[in-house]
Amino acid sequence: MSATDASELVFRPVTELAEAVRSGELSARELVQASLDRIELLNPQINAFVDVFAAEALAEADAIGPGDPRPFAGVPIAVKNNRAVAGKRLTFGARFVGDFVAPMDDYVVARIKRAGFVIVGTTTLPEFGILPSTETERFGVTRNPWDLTRTPGGSSGGSGAAVASGMVPIAHANDGGGSTRIPAACNGLVGLKPQRGRISVGPVQGLSFLVQDGVLTRSVIETARVLDLVQGYELGDAAWATPPGEPFADAAVRTPGRLRIALCTAPPLADAVVDPVCAQSAHDAGKLLESLGHEVTEVTDPPWTAPGMLELFTASFGPAVSTQIAFGALLAGREPAAEDMETLSWGIWRTCQGISSVQAASAAIQLQGFARRVVTWTAGYDAVLTPALAEAPVKIGVLDPTAPDAMATFARSGQFTPFTAISNVTGSPAISLPLHARPEGDPDAGLPLGVQLIGQPLGEGALLALSAQLEEASPWAARRAAVS
Numbered sequence: 069m070s071a072t073d074a075s076e077l078v079f080r081p082v083t084e085l086a087e088a089v090r091s092g093e094l095s096a097r098e099l100v101q102a103s104l105d106r107i108e109l110l111n112p113q114i115n116a117f118v119d120v121f122a123a124e125a126l127a128e129a130d131a132i133g134p135g136d137p138r139p140f141a142g143v144p145i146a147v148k149n150n151r152a153v154a155g156k157r158l159t160f161g162a163r164f165v166g167d168f169v170a171p172m173d174d175y176v177v178a179r180i181k182r183a184g185f186v187i188v189g190t191t192t193l194p195e196f197g198i199l200p201s202t203e204t205e206r207f208g209v210t211r212n213p214w215d216l217t218r219t220p221g222g223s224s225g226g227s228g229a230a231v232a233s234g235m236v237p238i239a240h241a242n243d244g245g246g247s248t249r250i251p252a253a254c255n256g257l258v259g260l261k262p263q264r265g266r267i268s269v270g271p272v273q274g275l276s277f278l279v280q281d282g283v284l285t286r287s288v289i290e291t292a293r294v295l296d297l298v299q300g301y302e303l304g305d306a307a308w309a310t311p312p313g314e315p316f317a318d319a320a321v322r323t324p325g326r327l328r329i330a331l332c333t334a335p336p337l338a339d340a341v342v343d344p345v346c347a348q349s350a351h352d353a354g355k356l357l358e359s360l361g362h363e364v365t366e367v368t369d370p371p372w373t374a375p376g377m378l379e380l381f382t383a384s385f386g387p388a389v390s391t392q393i394a395f396g397a398l399l400a401g402r403e404p405a406a407e408d409m410e411t412l413s414w415g416i417w418r419t420c421q422g423i424s425s426v427q428a429a430s431a432a433i434q435l436q437g438f439a440r441r442v443v444t445w446t447a448g449y450d451a452v453l454t455p456a457l458a459e460a461p462v463k464i465g466v467l468d469p470t471a472p473d474a475m476a477t478f479a480r481s482g483q484f485t486p487f488t489a490i491s492n493v494t495g496s497p498a499i500s501l502p503l504h505a506r507p508e509g510d511p512d513a514g515l516p517l518g519v520q521l522i523g524q525p526l527g528e529g530a531l532l533a534l535s536a537q538l539e540e541a542s543p544w545a546a547r548r549a550a551v552s
Contacts, residue, residue: 074102078234079548082143082290085237086184089142092134096142100129100186103144106235107189113551115210116220116230118149119157120189128186138184139297145180146230146239149190150197150223150392151281152272153177161193161204164396164408175268176281179298180240191226191239194469195410196392198478200250200485201467202226205410209464212254213549214515218461221254223247224284228255231284232549238290244279245385246488249500253456253518256502256547257284258535260291263526264495265309266299274306277432278388278492286545288501288536292320295528310526319529320536327362327450327534329354335458335486336372339479342486345517346455349504353453353519356503356541364453371441372490380438381489382416382478383423383431389413390420415474439494443525446496451534454487456500456518491522497531498522502544516547 077085077099088094104122111117125144132142147153150160152170154177159165173181181187192210194202202210202225212220213233220229224241228251231239241248243261252259260282267281281298285291295316301308312319331354333347354364393413397404406414423431446452462484471477482489491498504517523531539545 074098075106075234077102078106078237080237081287082140082238082285083293085143086140089132090134090136096129096132096186097126099142100125100144100188103188103236110233110235110551113211113216114213114229114233115208116191116226116233116235117146117189118159118192118207118226121156121187125186125188132184136184138182139293141184143185143238144188144236145185146189146191146227146236147177147180147187148193148224148227148240148242150193150242151177151240153187153190156190159206160196160392161207162195162396162409162413163206164393164400164404166399168399172271174272175270175302176240176298183294183297188236191224191230193223193226195413196389197223197244197247198389198412198416199223199467199469200246200481201462203464203467203469205470211464212461213551214256215461216551217463219254219464219467221251221461224251227251227284228257231255231257231286232552234552238294239284240281241284242279242281243492244388245381245492246485248282248284249456249488249498249520250485252284252500252502253516254461256516256544256549257286258288258291258499258501259284260295260499260528260532261491261497262295262299262528263309263497265307266528268300268302268305268308270302270304274304277384288532288539289317289320292316292532312529314529316529316532320532322533324530324533324537328448329357329362329364330446330449330452331364331366332370332452332454334368334370334373336490337482337486338373338375340458340483340486342455343459345506345510346458349517350453350455350519353503353538356538357453360537360541371445380431380435381493382419383428384435386416386420386423387428389416393417410469411471412469412474412477416478419475435493442490443494443496446522446524450524451531452522454520454522456487456520457484458486459484460506460512460515487520496523496525497528499531499535501535501538502547503538503542505547
């Protein structure tokens with residue numbers, strides 16, 4: 069196999085790669101080696117990996133032969149470094165956690181392994197997964213392969229950059245405020261946040277109000293097929309989503325029929341300004357949907373524009389971050405101090421120390437009431453269409469986690485990504501699709517330009533079917549980042 073052929077392997081759909089290994093057309097070693105070669109070549113420029121498991125991955129690949137019944141046997145994948153991989157470092161991108169070695173796999177990782185994927189390494193994230201940009205004091209800056217001066221998004225920024233550059237064909241991600249969908253939009257990928265409770269967050273947690281795991285891929289069907297394998301109840305889960313009536317992969321290939329879709333470019337945060345190019349991308353997607361037979365209605369006053377949403381979200385998101393800091397404190401055997409972490413992490417920790425249990429409970433009740441209003445409104449439509457981001461992927465350094473005014477950085481991050489956190493609060497599924505590229509003549513011409521679709525509760529199947537219809541009408545998988 070030539071070097072060119074080997075490089076192209078990692079851009080093929082994971083379903084094709086798995087079939088090539090199963091049929092004997094390609095060996096698992098050839099495929100994993102191609103991924104490792106790409107990592108060696110490109111990671112020095114992009115910095116998407118915390119750790120690379122070259123020797124272990126090749127040894128695992130050597131044990132996989134033709135006819136392996138596992139659906140993705142031999143396909144390389146990367147895991148975001150906030151989920152435990154047994155025997156490997158789990159850092160959350162933070163100095164304070166040190167070099168803790170996970171004693172077991174998180175359930176989502178165990179399911180990834182059972183599907184036959186070969187984990188070639190773990191990917192970068194902002195410290196404790198806070199920001200929608202991936203720049204840390206501990207591991208440095210992760211760069212967008214479309215433009216190395218820009219962020220690949222966050223918090224699954226390393227995973228997004230790794231897939232977009234062709235270091236791996238697929239990567240694990242998770243989403244507590246947009247952390248799968250934001251890197252998807254920044255890197256020209258598909259990123260689905262499933263329904264709350266769809267994928268177990270065990271064994272450490274029984275339930276997560278905000279966070280759901282997923283993957284970053286180049287196509288809708290790849291996302292659907294992997295979701296079928298990683299979703300579902302695990303013993304001890306405190307709550308879980310109702311199982312789907314059919315496999316998500318089957319739903320994704322069905323014609324969705326005529327749907328009612330709300331088009332909304334009004335951001336949930338009052339101080340967010342939506343770039344006209346991002347707003348136009350949603351309008352263009354609406355026109356495409358109309359051409360496919362759907363009814364699209366523009367809504368200018370959605371119920372998510374309530375004041376004080378950033379503060380309420382912080383009251384829920386902040387404690388989720390603080391539990392990770394508390395984990396670091398448990399490992400260190402002492403309380404954290406300012407010098408243990410970046411300014412923003414310390415600011416959120418200090419803010420949460422000032423939130424009483426009554427205030428936290430009150431914020432949760434208010435968020436649930438807000439979520440009910442939003443879900444009640446969206447029930448009048450089959451899906452809601454928005455821009456994925458409010459602006460182009462920001463330059464490195466714009467969202468500085470070490471800036472003196474930490475909470476100003478956090479507020480600025482919301483202005484960049486105002487549309488994503490809504491679905492973490494409601495729990496409903498949402499997906500970012502790389503439907504467009506920024507047009508010629510734009511200062512950011514050529515960069516990916518994503519749109520977001522928000523589905524009905526438990527409605528991943530319908531959302532995937534609609535997304536696949538858009539992909540067929542306006543394909544994107546052949547686009548390549550500059551550093552790829």
